[in-house]
Structure formats: C-alpha cells, structure tokens
Amino acid sequence: MALSTNLGFPRIGANRELKKALESYWKGNSTADDLQNTAIDMRMQHWTLQKEAGLDHIPSNDFSLYDQVLDMCATLGCVPERYGWNGGTVDLDTYFGMARGNAKAPAMEMTKWFDTNYHYIVPEFEAGQDFKLSSTKIFDEFIEAKEAGITTRPVLIGPCSFIFLGKQKDGDLDPPDLLEKILPVYEGILKKLADLGAEWVQIDEPMLALDICEGAGPAFQSTYKALSEAAPGLNILLATYFEGLRDNMNLAFSLPVQAVHLDLCRDPHQIKDAVSIVPEHMMLSLGVVDGRNIWRNNLHASLEMIEFVESHIGKDRIMVGPGCSLLHSPIDLDLETELDDNIKSWMAFAKQKLGEISALTKGANDGKEAIASVMEASDNVVSDRKTSTRIHNPAVQSRMNAMTDDMLNRESPFPVRQQAQRDSLNLPPFPTTTIGSFPQTPEIRKARSAFKKGTLDERAYESAMKKEIEHVVRYQEEIGMDVLVHGEPERNDMVEYFGEQMDGFTFTKNGWVQSYGSRCVKPPIIYGDVSRPDPMTVKWTSFAQSLTEKPMKGMLTGPITILCWSFERDDQPREKTCKQIAFAIRDEVADLEKAGITVIQIDEPAIREGQPLRQEDGAAYLKWAVDSFKLSCCCVADTTQVHTHMCYSEFNEIIDSIGALDADVISIEASRSQMELLEAFVAYKYPNEIGPGVYDIHSPRVPDTASMVALLEKAEKVLTPEQIWVNPDCGLKTRGWAEVEPALKNMVEAAKIIREKRKSAAA
Numbered sequence: 192m193a194l195s196t197n198l199g200f201p202r203i204g205a206n207r208e209l210k211k212a213l214e215s216y217w218k219g220n221s222t223a224d225d226l227q228n229t230a231i232d233m234r235m236q237h238w239t240l241q242k243e244a245g246l247d248h249i250p251s252n253d254f255s256l257y258d259q260v261l262d263m264c265a266t267l268g269c270v271p272e273r274y275g276w277n278g279g280t281v282d283l284d285t286y287f288g289m290a291r292g293n294a295k296a297p298a299m300e301m302t303k304w305f306d307t308n309y310h311y312i313v314p315e316f317e318a319g320q321d322f323k324l325s326s327t328k329i330f331d332e333f334i335e336a337k338e339a340g341i342t343t344r345p346v347l348i349g350p351c352s353f354i355f356l357g358k359q360k361d362g363d364l365d366p367p368d369l370l371e372k373i374l375p376v377y378e379g380i381l382k383k384l385a386d387l388g389a390e391w392v393q394i395d396e397p398m399l400a401l402d403i404c405e406g407a408g409p410a411f412q413s414t415y416k417a418l419s420e421a422a423p424g425l426n427i428l429l430a431t432y433f434e435g436l437r438d439n440m441n442l443a444f445s446l447p448v449q450a451v452h453l454d455l456c457r458d459p460h461q462i463k464d465a466v467s468i469v470p471e472h473m474m475l476s477l478g479v480v481d482g483r484n485i486w487r488n489n490l491h492a493s494l495e496m497i498e499f500v501e502s503h504i505g506k507d508r509i510m511v512g513p514g515c516s517l518l519h520s521p522i523d524l525d526l527e528t529e530l531d532d533n534i535k536s537w538m539a540f541a542k543q544k545l546g547e548i549s550a551l552t553k554g555a556n557d558g559k560e561a562i563a564s565v566m567e568a569s570d571n572v573v574s575d576r577k578t579s580t581r582i583h584n585p586a587v588q589s590r591m592n593a594m595t596d597d598m599l600n601r602e603s604p605f606p607v608r609q610q611a612q613r614d615s616l617n618l619p620p621f622p623t624t625t626i627g628s629f630p631q632t633p634e635i636r637k638a639r640s641a642f643k644k645g646t647l648d649e650r651a652y653e654s655a656m657k658k659e660i661e662h663v664v665r666y667q668e669e670i671g672m673d674v675l676v677h678g679e680p681e682r683n684d685m686v687e688y689f690g691e692q693m694d695g696f697t698f699t700k701n702g703w704v705q706s707y708g709s710r711c712v713k714p715p716i717i718y719g720d721v722s723r724p725d726p727m728t729v730k731w732t733s734f735a736q737s738l739t740e741k742p743m744k745g746m747l748t749g750p751i752t753i754l755c756w757s758f759e760r761d762d763q764p765r766e767k768t769c770k771q772i773a774f775a776i777r778d779e780v781a782d783l784e785k786a787g788i789t790v791i792q793i794d795e796p797a798i799r800e801g802q803p804l805r806q807e808d809g810a811a812y813l814k815w816a817v818d819s820f821k822l823s824c825c826c827v828a829d830t831t832q833v834h835t836h837m838c839y840s841e842f843n844e845i846i847d848s849i850g851a852l853d854a855d856v857i858s859i860e861a862s863r864s865q866m867e868l869l870e871a872f873v874a875y876k877y878p879n880e881i882g883p884g885v886y887d888i889h890s891p892r893v894p895d896t897a898s899m900v901a902l903l904e905k906a907e908k909v910l911t912p913e914q915i916w917v918n919p920d921c922g923l924k925t926r927g928w929a930e931v932e933p934a935l936k937n938m939v940e941a942a943k944i945i946r947e948k949r950k951s952a953a954a
C-alpha cells in the first residue's frame with residue numbers, strides 16, 4: 192500500500208496564536224508556562240488535523256518556537272559563547288537571546304531559507320567548536336504525540352545541510368572536522384528515538400538540491416553509513432526539496448536510507464531517472480502537492496505520475512506527500528470568507544492540501560473510482576482555470592505578443608542620456624536624494640487603517656496624506672535635498688500597494704505565512720493576466736511636484752519584486768507573469784512622465800533572491816529579469832531619469848546584470864558592510880550613475896557628517912566623481928523623525944563638503 196505523508200505543518204497557528212503568545216511572552220505579559228501551553232495546544236491541533244486527514248506519516252519536531260535551524264543549534268549545543276550559556280539544557284532565555292539578541296549579546300545572523308521568503312538563524316561555528324545533546328525537544332514532542340495515540344515521524348535537519356547552512360565565526364574547523372564532531376550527537380538522537388518507539392525519522396538534506404562541491408559526496412556517504420548503523424531498526428526518510436536532484440541523484444540513491452523524498456512540484460521530470468535508479472530496498476516519497484503555493488492540485492496529473500511510479504516499483508514502495516514542508520503555505524482556506532468564490536475554488540491552503548495528499552494516496556491504493564468525486568472537482572477547476580475570463584485577458588496577451596526588442600531599450604545610449612539629463616535637471620555634482628519612504632508615524636498608520644475600514648472618508652484621508660506630503664517636501668527643501676520624494680505615506684507595503692490596484696491580483700484576510708520568528712507576511716496572490724486599469728501613483732506624485740521647483744521622484748515597485756513577493760500563477764512560466772507586470776508598470780511610468788515627472792525610481796530589492804538555486808539556471812533567469820525591468824521603463828524620453836534601488840542582499844555576484852538594467856541611477860545598500868559592495872567595482876566598471884548608501888537606516892544611530900564623507904571618499908576610489916550620488920541605503924519608513932531629521936541634514940552637509948573638496952582639488 193502507498194502511504195500518505197507530510198514533511199511539516201505551519202506552526203504559527205491559523206489565527207496566528209503562536210505569534211500572539213510569543214509576543215506577549217517577550218513583552219513580559221505572560222509566563223513561559225503560558226507560552227508552552229499554547230505551543231502544546233498548537234502541536235496537538237496540527238497532529239490531530241493530519242490524523243483526521245488520514246495521513247500515515249505525520250511529522251513531529253517540525254514545530255518550533257522560533258525557527259527549526261535554531262532548534263537544531265539548541266539540540267546540538269551549538270550556542271555561541273557570547274550568550275554565556277552554562278552548558279546544560281538550552282533554556283528559553285538563551286534560545287530567544289540567540290534569536291533576538293539580549294543585553295549580553297546581539298542576535299545571531301538571519302538569512303533566507305533557500306529561495307523562500309522564510310528566514311532561518313544561521314548556525315555559528317567557533318574556534319574549537321564542540322557539540323553535545325543540549326535539548327530534549329525532539330524526544331519530548333515525540334512522546335507528547337505518542338501519548339495522544341499518534342506515532343509521529345520526527346524531523347531533523349541533516350548533519351550535512353546543518354553544517355553547510357552555518358558559518359565559521361573565527362572558527363578553525365573545516366566542514367569534515369565539524370561533521371566528525373557532530374555525528375555522535377546525531378547518532379545518539381537516532382538511538383534514543385528508536386528506543387522511544389519511533390519507526391521512521393525524516394532527515395532533511397535540502398543542500399542536495401544545490402550545486403554541491405566534490406568533497407560533499409564522500410561526506411554524505413560516511414555520514415549516512417554512520418547514521419544507518421546507529422539505530423538499525425529505525426527507517427530514515429532522506430528529504431530533499433526546492434529543486435530537482437539532478438547531478439546529486441546518484442549520490443542520494445546510493446545512501447543507506449529507506450526512502451528518498453523528491454520535490455516533484457519543482458522538478459517533475461526527475462521522476463524518470465529516479466524510478467530507474469532507485470535501489471530495490473528503497474521507497475520513493477513523491478512530493479506532488481505544492482507546499483509553497485496556494486493552488487489546488489491537479490489530481491489527475493498527480494495520479495498519473497503516481498501510477499507511472501507504481502508501474503515501475505509497485506505501490507508498496509510509494510509515499511505521497513507535499514513537495515516541501517507546508518510551512519510555506521497559509522493554513523486554512525476555510526477562514527477566507529471574503530475571497531471571490533470562483534477564485535477561492537481554485538485554491539488550497541495547508542489544511543486543504545492534507546486532503547489532497549490523502550485523496551491521492553487513496554486513489555493510488557484503491558483506484559481512481561474510489562476518489563471519483565474529488566477527481567471530478569479537481570478536473571473542473573483545471574478546465575475552469577484554462578478558460579476563465581477572470582484569468583485570461585486578450586488585451587494583455589495581444590500586448591505580450593506584440594512585444595518587440597526595441598521596447599527593451601532606451602532611445603539613446605547612457606552617455607547621451609546623461610548629457611540630456613544634466614542639461615534638463617541641472618543637478619549639482621554628488622546630487623542628494625532619498626530612497627522614497629519617510630517615517631511612517633502612528634498618525635499616518637491610523638489614518639490609513641481608518642480609511643481602509645471605512646471610518647475615515649476619502650476627502651479626510653486625502654487631506655491627511657497631503658498634509659504629510661507637504662511636510663516631507665518642505666523639510667527636504669529646507670535642508671537642501673536635490674531630488675525630492677513625496678514620502679510614500681499612502682503605502683503600507685511596497686508590493687501590496689500596487690497589487691491592490693492591478694487586475695489579476697487578489698488578497699486574503701488571513702493567508703499568513705511565517706517569515707521569521709513571530710513575523711508573518713500575507714503575500715498577494717497573482718491569479719490572472721496582469722494589467723493596470725488606472726494610474727496608481729500619479730495623483731500623489733503630481734501633488735508633491737506641484738509644491739516644489741525641485742525635481743520630484745516618482746516611486747514604483749519593479750516587476751521582479753512584485754512577482755517574488757507574491758504567490759505566483761502555476762499555469763504559466765514566471766517569466767511571462769513578470770513581463771505582464773512589467774507592462775503594467777510601463778503604463779504607470781508613461782503616465783508619470785506625461786504628468787511632468789522627470790525622475791522615476793523603480794525599486795527592485797528582490798532581484799537577487801529571485802535567482803534559481805542552481806547556477807546553470809541563473810543566466811536564463813537574469814536575462815528575463817533584466818528584460819522585464821527594462822520593459823517596465825524603457826518607454827521614456829532621454830531626459831527622463833530612471834532610478835532603481837536594491838537592498839537586502841549581496842549584489843556583487845550579479846553586478847554585471849545590475850549594470851545591464853541600464854538604469855540611469857542606482858541606489859544600493861552598502862553602508863552596513865562599510866562599502867564591501869564597492870569591491871565589485873574594482874573589477875567591474877559600473878557604467879551609469881550610482882549612490883552607494885552612506886547612511887545605514889537599519890540602525891537607530893544618527894551618522895555624523897564626517898563618517899559619510901569618509902564613505903564617499905571610499906566610493907571615489909572605485910567610481911568616478913561624476914557617477915556618485917549621495918543617499919541613505921534604504922527607505923526611512925521604519926525610522927522616527929527624531930533620527931531622520933539630523934541624519935539627512937548631515938548627509939546633505941557631507942555632499943556639500945565633498946563638492947567643495949573636488950572643486951578646490953580641480954582649481
């Protein structure tokens with residue numbers, strides 16, 4: 192019989208119960224017991240839900256109070272010295288100290304979990320790093336479920352991926368040394384789990400979906416040999432996800448484990464190779480239900496895939512599950528009472544996905560007829576989506592078909608545009624500007640939410656926003672900023688604001704997905720062809736421009752970022768969706784220009800994170816990403832200056848693609864790493880103008896003028912003075928006026944000093 196399985200369930204709670212419990216505990220409004228009781232409740236609810244859905248293998252230890260990688264650090268006693276941990280069991284204070292920082296030490300680093308929008312805590316390895324079992328969480332949760340009558344499959348992050356995901360901090364140990372030290376702890380865990388009655392464990396090795404180095408193969412071999420010998424009766428499911436195994440497939444199937452999980456949502460084609468090389472003693476776990484999206488499964492297609500596998504290896508060696516953990520999908524579609532019924536009928540959240548897994552398993556075991564009614568419902572959705580006029584917009588498609596290469600290029604090359612813009616904008620050398628948003632004060636937030644709720648009428652809302660815009664404009668004029676912004680008070684989120692005004696997008700009320708710790712995001716859903724019925728920003732930008740003689744910068748979010756921070760369509764390639772969004776932004780750009788706006792910024796902070804996991808796929812992605820950006824703005828005259836902005840990640844690797852965007856000006860995060868970014872420009876001559884951020888807006892510190900002058904002088908070593916702009920490294924919306932006011936004043940002062948220095952050097 193085929194078995195139904197799950198790799199992990201969202202832990203935040205359908206009503207974000209865990210978020211609330213955590214934040215209340217952190218504020219000191221509730222006790223550790225209160226928090227643990229909520230956690231116990233949540234776990235029990237989730238196990239019960241999975242049991243009721245009929246799942247055969249239900250995960251445990253997929254729950255976390257903060258992050259599963261942090262849990263693994265605690266389990267292995269991998270606690271950086273600065274937290275002053277006493278070496279016993281890692282207590283709650285130490286745990287949250289590592290996650291969030293405390294009086295003794297700053298938080299551990301956090302970074303994106305592969306290509307998801309989830310962030311994990313990066314393990315740190317120090318000099319003489321040692322590991323020892325330091326948490327009983329994985330056992331406690333197994334026992335907790337067992338006492339409730341559910342024998343779960345505990346989940347662990349595999350030793351190879353754990354070390355791979357970590358970072359050496361003044362460490363002196365190579366990965367093989369670390370592995371050798373860490374293995375005994377893992378062996379002990381498996382032994383103990385077997386003693387407690389576990390039949391299976393799930394060991395996640397997502398690094399197998401990446402390009403791995405040569406030495407990794409033997410390391411995997413010896414690691415898994417040791418693990419399989421540690422607890423001979425315990426079955427190991429080796430879980431891979433987020434990409435196909437490709438050149439790592441032979442390695443994965445050569446390991447002494449009892450099952451391998453494949454993400455067939457990300458790479459359905461790998462199944463052909465997999466059935467031909469899977470050893471006879473091994474089961475295949477088929478990840479056919481998308482754990483990272485909100486679309487209903489095409490049961491027909493999935494069942495076909497399952498039957499194909501069955502014809503090769505038989506039912507008894509099959510598990511059916513989600514592509515990856517359901518952590519990355521919202522929890523319960525039933526709670527969405529305001530979604531359009533038709534669009535809602537196309538969707539499935541985590542809870543509904545459990546039903547799909549269960550149905551598919553039943554279909555595999557008892558035949559299609561046994562699930563005839565759900566199959567029919569699924570078929571109806573597939574055909575409805577194929578023809579729905581909500582999705583397919585002929586105007587958008589004919590526009591896409593009529594796309595030509597010259598839409599992707601500005602009228603003239605950069606040097607010509609640069610001269611034209613110099614003549615028309617008349618900016619001083621080292622021009623100053625900001626990234627867009629100004630502090631979002633409680634009053635702004637209140638007005639916006641009252642307007643959304645309908646308790647503040649449109650006129651009152653508009654006048655509140657206009658007052659704020661005027662304030663921001665006057666302030667910038669007063670300190671002598673060169674290119675002004677309106678401050679974005681009308682936006683709560685840089686993607687949602689645009690999504691709400693475009694066709695093809697919808698929004699949930701409760702579709703939260705964990706981003707990190709207690710933080711959740713509610714991504715927009717792109718369900719159909721994207722277009723922009725009416726101007727989205729022109730009214731605000733024109734109003735702001737009417738207040739000043741200085742150039743007012745129009746502020747837009749770019750197509751790649753809108754795509755990456757939304758749930759995407761699964762019925763067309765991402766490239767196509769991205770280009771549709773690009774056309775919509777292009778319309779906005781054209782309207783801004785028509786309204787007399789001569790500087791337009793299109794933010795693309797997500798360009799780097801949209802990159803595929805495998806290097807060999809990178810070039811194709813960057814090509815359509817760059818094309819989409821250019822499509823979104825290349826309709827303007829030479830005299831219109833296009834800016835872009837990037838932050839949040841290391842851009843050095845893709846610096847030539849950033850150059851290829853051909854934006855007239857880019858502002859880019861650089862101040863935190865003391866201009867580490869600039870190293871990229873030693874080898875690569877960035878062709879256009881650039882503002883390497885000189886003010887770190889992530890810190891409450893007010894930078895002084897001298898420090899910013901120093902950063903600009905550093906920039907001058909690798910850039911020409913004509914290229915350099917002076918700006919903060921990101922938007923100011925999370926800061927308060929008390930910091931922003933002096934900081935920007937100092938920044939403008941720094942620009943003046945640098946200008947004077949250059950002038951006297953030239954004289």
Ligand code: GLN
Pocket residue numbers: 626627628679685746794796836837838921922923924
């Ligand atoms: N224009 C946006 C802002 O200033 C950019 C935000 C971002 O880079 N994430 O807030």
Ligand code: ZN
Pocket residue numbers: 626796836837838839920921922
């Ligand atoms: Zn930014």
